[in-house]
Amino acid sequence: MSRTLIILPCLLMLILASLATGCGNSALEQGLRAEKAGHDQDALAAYSAAIASTFMVSQKRSLAYASRAGILITQGKLDQAMADLDQALEQDRQSEPGYYNRTVLYLLKGETTKAQLDAKRLLELVPQNQAARRLFDLAEKPPPRFTLPLTWQKANSGS
Numbered sequence: 181m182s183r184t185l186i187i188l189p190c191l192l193m194l195i196l197a198s199l200a201t202g203c204g205n206s207a208l209e210q211g212l213r214a215e216k217a218g219h220d221q222d223a224l225a226a227y228s229a230a231i232a233s234t235f236m237v238s239q240k241r242s243l244a245y246a247s248r249a250g251i252l253i254t255q256g257k258l259d260q261a262m263a264d265l266d267q268a269l270e271q272d273r274q275s276e277p278g279y280y281n282r283t284v285l286y287l288l289k290g291e292t293t294k295a296q297l298d299a300k301r302l303l304e305l306v307p308q309n310q311a312a313r314r315l316f317d318l319a320e321k322p323p324p325r326f327t328l329p330l331t332w333q334k335a336n337s338g339s
């Protein structure tokens with residue numbers, strides 16, 4: 181009988197953990213769909229919900245942070261975007277969207293040396309990606325004023 185009392189709470193915890201994880205992943209997927217459809221406010225809310233999910237794996241939480249940062253960049257909220265990108269890269273040091281969006285952010289801020297370092301790291305991660313290659317070239321020879329806040333999601337979705 182005591183064995184049953186121990187097993188039931190453990191099963192309940194596993195069920196709750198799997199539900200919470202699913203919610204975070206679902207919110208992330210909703211955010212990606214909303215952003216692709218051009219509904220940035222909906223995407224922003226969904227990414228925030230995904231980030232707030234307790235049991236999300238690091239790589240997916242990183243994607244949610246980097247994606248939210250991309251939208252914040254387009255809204256001109258550069259300090260908030262930088263904080264999200266720091267979190268994205270802390271969660272996943274291999275985050276392609278994190279490096280892409282941070283390169284864009286550094287170019288917008290005129291911090292070309294930092295942009296070049298991030299663009300180089302991005303190109304190391306995805307050497308065949310055309311969007312990464314274009315951004316690397318921009319970082320190497322930045323225009324006088326960088327004004328194209330193209331996010332990773334938009335650069336790789338064909339929109």
